[in-house]
Amino acid sequence: MKSSVILLLLWLLLTDCYSQEKYIPQSTNFAEFAIYEAITDFADNCRLFKQDSVFNVHVEDTSRYVTLQRHQGILKWVCDSVYTNILVIEILGKRDKIGYYPNAVVGSKGKLPSKYVIVKGKLFYWRDRDYPLTEEMLSVLKKYNVLTDMIYDGMLPEFLIDDAQKGAHYYFCKNNLLKYKRIITSKAAGYYRPPKLKCGN
Template sequence: MKYVIFIIISCLLSSCKSSIIVPQRAVYQTEDFINVAISDFVSRCSLFKKDSVFEVTVKDTLVKLSFQSEQSRWVLDTIYSDILVVKFSGLTNKEWYYSDAVIGSKGKLASRYVIKNGKLFFWWDDNYPLTEETLAVFKEYDILTEVMERGWIPDSSIDDAKKGAHYYFCRKDAFRYKRVVTNITTGYYEPPKLKCK
């Protein structure tokens, strides 16, 4: 009987377990939050099946806006300094145009990535230089096209109906989070309630 209970508990725990291991820490790095969010997104979010390339965006501090109708503008409503947001968006325009992305440069092109189940997740990291390997992966996923004419920006369309996944984390606990799937950008809707310590 004890053996059966042990197997059931093990199965339950393994289904909740992250495929990316993030140790418990006193202070978490941004990459820890990204890894936890990717693990949940891959295993539990239906949006994972809809695209093959996902842009990851991090909002270090959540700022909520509200609309003032008498002035017809969005104004600052609330600052949530204890909340960090990790967002996933399926890439709509599959081509980026780059002209001055130099190996070793920082901030001109996304420089970090993870491949999970054959799908690419990428993000900008101003502290991490662009490498040959990263550039080769972006070319392999066919999201880069070199621009011959410096300063030319191609037309791109935005799909307002396309949904993304937003992960709201307690800044001090990478394992305390809630996911919201929506086509509204963060800051323009009420964030989920999190009990952060």
């Protein structure tokens, strides 16, 4: 009996791993490789994965840290530090819809997210300004009920901002994308010091 249970658990583990590999394709693109690594870890190991069904993925090519400083009596956000050796991937549950204009048509660039992956039935999407919007991408966004007209009956849609909502930030070493750290926070990336990574030169 025990051996049967062990075999069943091993089978479930193997099929789950196979499914994960199926949904997360391999990529030679630098940023996309980091995106897939982050999504894989997020789906397998982050509790935030269970809280939403649609996730926005954002890429910051260079990590920055800003601080609130007073200049001539006025408080301003000023760039304090720049970390050129760190790539940041942000994953946040999308609870508002994406507003779009009529010019967001198939073939357009930068109007709507143009890349996506579905993991365990949940949608992860991101923008690639060099990649055009496809019919498939548009269909997926509609299927997950992500879109809303920017102007409907002469009114702009309302967008809610939840400052308490937490997201996952992944900090990757650019010279070794297998080295990364995950931070769970309600702050936007750049408004706190990034974690220390031993990236080397």
